[in-house]
Amino acid sequence: MTGKAPIIVIGAGQSGQQICDSLRKGGYEGHLMLLGDEASLPYQRPPLSKKFLTGTLEAERLLLRPASYYEQQKIDVHLNARVDSIDRAACRLRLRSGEALAYSGLALATGTRIRPLTVPGAADANIHYVRSLADGERLAAALKNARRVAVIGGGFIGLEVAAIAREQGREVVLIEAFERLMARAVAPQVSAFYAELHRGHGVEVLLGTGVDAIRTVAGEHTVVTSTGAEYTVDLIVAGIGVVPNSELAEAAGLACRNGIVVDDCARTSDPLIVAAGDCTWHMNGFLQREIRLESVQNAVDQAKSAAASLLGQSSVYCQVPWFWSDQYDIKLQIAGIGMPHDQAVLRGDVSSGAFSVCYFRDGVLVGVDSLNKPAEHMAARKLLAQGTPLSAAQAGDTSVDLMQLARGA
Amino acid sequence: MPKVTYRQQDGSEQTIDVPVGWSLMEAAIQNNIAGIIAECGGGCACATCHVYVVDGAKLPPIADMEGDMLECTAAERQPNSRLSCQIKMAADMDGLVVLIPARQT
Numbered sequence: 348m349t350g351k352a353p354i355i356v357i358g359a360g361q362s363g364q365q366i367c368d369s370l371r372k373g374g375y376e377g378h379l380m381l382l383g384d385e386a387s388l389p390y391q392r393p394p395l396s397k398k399f400l401t402g403t404l405e406a407e408r409l410l411l412r413p414a415s416y417y418e419q420q421k422i423d424v425h426l427n428a429r430v431d432s433i434d435r436a437a438c439r440l441r442l443r444s445g446e447a448l449a450y451s452g453l454a455l456a457t458g459t460r461i462r463p464l465t466v467p468g469a470a471d472a473n474i475h476y477v478r479s480l481a482d483g484e485r486l487a488a489a490l491k492n493a494r495r496v497a498v499i500g501g502g503f504i505g506l507e508v509a510a511i512a513r514e515q516g517r518e519v520v521l522i523e524a525f526e527r528l529m530a531r532a533v534a535p536q537v538s539a540f541y542a543e544l545h546r547g548h549g550v551e552v553l554l555g556t557g558v559d560a561i562r563t564v565a566g567e568h569t570v571v572t573s574t575g576a577e578y579t580v581d582l583i584v585a586g587i588g589v590v591p592n593s594e595l596a597e598a599a600g601l602a603c604r605n606g607i608v609v610d611d612c613a614r615t616s617d618p619l620i621v622a623a624g625d626c627t628w629h630m631n632g633f634l635q636r637e638i639r640l641e642s643v644q645n646a647v648d649q650a651k652s653a654a655a656s657l658l659g660q661s662s663v664y665c666q667v668p669w670f671w672s673d674q675y676d677i678k679l680q681i682a683g684i685g686m687p688h689d690q691a692v693l694r695g696d697v698s699s700g701a702f703s704v705c706y707f708r709d710g711v712l713v714g715v716d717s718l719n720k721p722a723e724h725m726a727a728r729k730l731l732a733q734g735t736p737l738s739a740a741q742a743g744d745t746s747v748d749l750m751q752l753a754r755g756a
Numbered sequence: 757m758p759k760v761t762y763r764q765q766d767g768s769e770q771t772i773d774v775p776v777g778w779s780l781m782e783a784a785i786q787n788n789i790a791g792i793i794a795e796c797g798g799g800c801a802c803a804t805c806h807v808y809v810v811d812g813a814k815l816p817p818i819a820d821m822e823g824d825m826l827e828c829t830a831a832e833r834q835p836n837s838r839l840s841c842q843i844k845m846a847a848d849m850d851g852l853v854v855l856i857p858a859r860q861t
Contacts, residue, residue: 391797407780410798413786473796646763671801678821699771708800721821750827 351377352449353423355440357595358456361392362624362646362653366409366454367422370516371655379421380448382428387480388414393643396507397673401515402487402652403433406480433599435617452657455596455607455622457649459589459641464499468561469527472568475584477504479578483748486584493517497570499558502529503672506541506588507705512584513548520551520578522558522570523526532681534669534691534704534721537716541674548675591626591639606627606639613653632665633732634684644669667731669724677715680724683731685714692742695720703727705742712737714728729753758850762789762811765858766780776847780840780854781805791856791858798841803828804860815843831857 354370356363359381367381381741383389390409398404429443433453440448452681458495461476463469475486490496490512498509501523513527528545529536557573570578591606600616602608606628613621615628624646628639648666655662670681677700683689685706695702701719705712705727715727726749730737733753742748757774762784771827774783784792784805793804800821806829811813815838818826824834840854 393797393799397799408782408786410786413788416788419788643795643797671796671799673799677797678801710856719821722802722824722827723803725825 350440352451353378353380354452354454355380355448355450356454356725357382357383357440358592358624358626359385359389359424359426359455359625360437360456360458360459360646361388361389361411361643362458362650363454365647365650366456366623367420368412368656370421370657371422371653372378373654373658373660374402375654375658376422377451380423380425381417381443382425382430382442384427384429385479385481387467388412388417388424388426390480391643392439392478392708393671395480396477396504397511399483400487400508400511401488401503402491404531406484407412409480425728430595433533433595433620435601435620436617451686452617453620454653454657455620455626456624456653457592457595457622457626457648459591459625461585462588462590463583464558464587466558466560468563471563472561472583473563474499474561475582477584477586490515490517493580493683495578495580496520496579496582496584497522497568497580497585498586499570500586501554502531502586502587502624503529503551503670504589505584506545506593506674507549507672508584508586509545510548513550513705514675517582519549520553520580521545522568522572522578523552523558524573526555526560528554529684532729533716534685534688534706535548536691536693536697537679537704537718540697540718544675545678554569560681589625589641591628593626593632596622609653611655611665612661613649614656621656623653626747629664630745631668633667634662638684640668642670661755669728677718678721680717681714682717682724683712683714685716688713690739694723694742695745705737707739707742710739726750726753757764757844758847758852760845761850761851761853762792762807764791765856769846770798774845776845778845779795780807780843780845780852782841783845784840789856791860792851793860794841794842800825800842801840803839804830806831806857807838807840807854809836809838810853810855812849812854813817814846816843818842822853830861831858 652664688706690707717724796802
């Protein structure tokens with residue numbers, strides 16, 4: 348390998364880190380370069396909307412690996428490095444700094460960026476978002492001094508931030524444009540449970556309510572809703588989704604469609620280039636359809652396939668998707684993709700705060716949401732992975748032990 | 757700082773200082789201890805930071821969530837199984853020894 352151009356990984360997030368790790372574990376001994384456009388070594392993003400906001404978790408504890416790991420593994424990390432263009436014909440990148448880098452293989456793990464709120468007045472409202480460590484640090488500091496907080500968006504991020512803000516004693520109003528919370532991800536009964544959970548903790552939850560404008564005067568922001576109501580707060584956090592960072596790939600002539608298009612082995616249309624993580628529109632081997640997923644599981648598992656492809660092996664990405672969200676003392680764990688479904692079966696007692704909802708499509712289990720039922724979540728992942736048949740009647744019957752069923756016992 | 761020893765299946769050991777308040781999982785990750793994956797980063801959501809406690813009398817009890825997740829470890833659960841993300845280091849846990857299982861996924 349001496350003298351050969353490096354394999355370059357663009358994007359130092361969870362997926363980029365995993366690609367590097369898997370390349371080394373897979374036997375790649377050549378020059379390996381990891382380029383990140385942030386100031387930090389790869390870190391965990393999920394805590395940024397959760398415990399990190401309490402200010403009790405130092406940034407170094409978020410690192411996926413310590414600095415010594417990159418030295419030991421001979422991973423040549425370049426931080427604050429932004430790639431401006433890819434010249435595929437010449438197998439060369441150009442950095443913002445003007446530097447040109449040749450590659451022998453390239454992995455795109457460029458992730459996503461926040462979708463900004465664009466209503467009138469938004470630009471002047473110092474709106475907080477949660478994507479990067481810098482965002483998290485800024486929000487944690489602002490939360491300390493806030494009295495009233497408006498959270499715009501009732502998805503995972505918005506709800507997790509709302510929960511932390513309430514636990515810190517802030518007044519919170521949460522504004523969701525759709526008629527229910529986490530509508531893209533969970534069934535109506537789960538949405539309803541979470542609306543009650545947040546209301547029970549003192550959050551003012553507004554559903555089916557948009558934001559028309561924001562007025563900022565002397566550091567105070569007045570959020571004007573689509574119903575004409577006005578909420579004056581000193582901190583606004585928006586979690587209204589993300590967009591994939593696919594422009595670099597698109598400019599290089601790679602197919603992009605709501606993300607960088609890759610096959611079920613994380614390969615782009617260029618044999619030297621793979622892509623993995625939140626930024627990919629991929630053929631999902633498990634789901635047997637194209638999808639873009641925003642999750643740790645996808646970042647990690649697809650990265651393993653991407654690394655294998657760079658090493659000339661083919662390793663189909665075929666893993667059950669899973670997600671989690673921590674709000675107050677409730678852990679939501681999602682296995683599979685329950686949307687769309689034609690039947691949602693409740694398992695257990697909603698009022699106990701520990702239950703699951705099993706989703707079926709054409710009589711086949713496609714997803715399970717578990718609230719404070721980690722064993723059912725793990726069993727669901729196993730059932731889905733194996734394709735073990737489960738009937739709706741069994742799903743609703745708590746005397747049927749899902750783990751025993753998964754183990755074939 | 758209290759010390760914790762991480763033992764691998766081949767008998768090799770690494771003993772490290774763990775700051776009070778850190779979890780055994782975090783200390784393992786930040787010291788490049790092999791065999792602790794911790795895919796969920798300490799959320800008690802993935803069961804990939806499983807350890808067997810070889811020597812350590814003063815551990816916090818197993819909470820319900822951890823107990824449930826321990827039912828789902830890749831390597832067999834034993835009476836001394838714990839999730840290392842759920843054990844927060846305390847001064848009186850000095851000398852703790854844990855064995856890392858053969859597999860986490």
